[in-house]
Amino acid sequence: MVEQMQLASRQQAWLKHYPEGGRALSLGALRMLVDRLGIGPLRPPPHRGGDAARAIESRRLRELAAQQVNVPRVLGQGRRSLMLSDNGRSLNTCLREAASDQARDALVQRAVQAIAQAHAQGAYLGQPVPRNMTFDGSRIGFIDFEEDPLEVMTLTQAQARDWLMFGYGVARYYETRPQMLQQLISEAMVRQDAQVREAAHHATTRLQRLAGVARHLGRSARRLAQAIVVIHGASALGVLVVVGLMADYFSDGDLDVLRVLLG
Ligand SMILES: Nc1ncnc2c1ncn2[C@@H]1O[C@H](COP(=O)(O)OP(=O)(O)O)[C@@H](O)[C@H]1O
Ligand SMILES: [Mg+2]
Known part of the structure; x- marks a missing residue:
């Protein structure tokens, strides 16, 4: 739970609470599925609650x-809470309210540059979807780090995961212009470590196959498959395919994909 606060100094801040309790069982099942499918970058990290989170x-x-990397400062802490400095408006809100396609593209371009720059410093971001990113009018920022993907994957996989996450998160704004999104992301990805591109490519190839299977299953599976946005890298170096199915891996323990695939 996150609460916006105004400090006595008039500074904006955010109080983030970490409730107790994890999702060990469902995540164990999901991890097994992801391993069987060979999509390491989508392994769910442990979801801890309370003080550990x-x-x-x-x-x-x-x-x-x-x-x-532009992240909030810790202004204070309690046993199950952190007080964080304000990092700007939600990128999701900025994208939704963008006045034109061009304005939206410019924001996405800044966002992919921020991800690429973070990666160049050896960083990984975990869940860089627009609701976990900020824009303060000049800089893109990142928030929400209570799970650490490096507990269950390599740095290369974690950076590949960032691209899959981001691509999935912004795909909804590009339903009618997927080529533009492809171009924006691949511009940044060509400068990435080749291993990161390969890991993203491998994962998305597997997901694409999975989506093909889902298309032949029931209605909800077809809907999932239809939600797939394919971003086919124009560069000779890499292909990035971003898949709507990923929603189910990450939407906080929602196991629709498991249900679709297993019964
Ligand atoms: N430091 C911050 N600066 C700006 N917005 C924030 C900040 N922390 C949280 N928020 C807002 O609160 C929402 C939830 O915070 P987040 O850290 O993502 O928690 P959760 O784990 O609940 O997703 C974010 O999507 C964002 O809109
Ligand atoms: Mg969040």
Whole structure:
């Protein structure tokens, strides 16, 4: 739970609470599925609650700040809470309210540059979807670090995961112009470590196959398959396919995909 606060200094801040309780069982099942499908970058990290989640988020914020990534500062902490500085407006809101396609493209371009720059510093962002990104009018920022993907994958996989997450998160704004999204993302990805591109490519190839199967299953599976946005990298170096199915892997324990595939 996150609450917006105004400090006595008139500074805006956010109080984030970490309730107790995890989702060990459902995540175990999901991890098995992801392993069977060979899509390592989509392995769900452990979802801890309470003080353990707070400790991860505050450690990650320190690491990311040291890597020059624009993240909130920790203004204070309690046993199951952190007080964070305001990092700007939600990128999701900015994208939704963008006055034109051009304005939206410009924001997405800044966002992909921010991700690429973070990666160049050796950082990984975990869940860089627009609701976990901010824009303060000049800089893109990142929030929400209570899960650490590096607990269950390599840095290369974690950086590949960032692109899959981002692509999935912004795809809804590009339903009628997927080529433009493809272009914006591939411009940044061509400068990435080749291994990261390969990991993203491998995962999305697997997901594409899965989507093909889902298309032949029931109505909800077809809907999932239809939600797939394919971003086919124009570059000779890499192909990135972003798949709507990923929603189910990440939408906080929602196991629609498991239900579709297993019964
Ligand atoms: N430091 C911050 N600066 C700006 N907005 C924030 C900040 N922290 C949280 N928010 C807002 O609160 C929402 C939820 O915070 P988040 O850290 O993503 O928690 P959750 O784990 O509940 O997703 C974000 O999507 C964002 O709109
Ligand atoms: Mg969030």
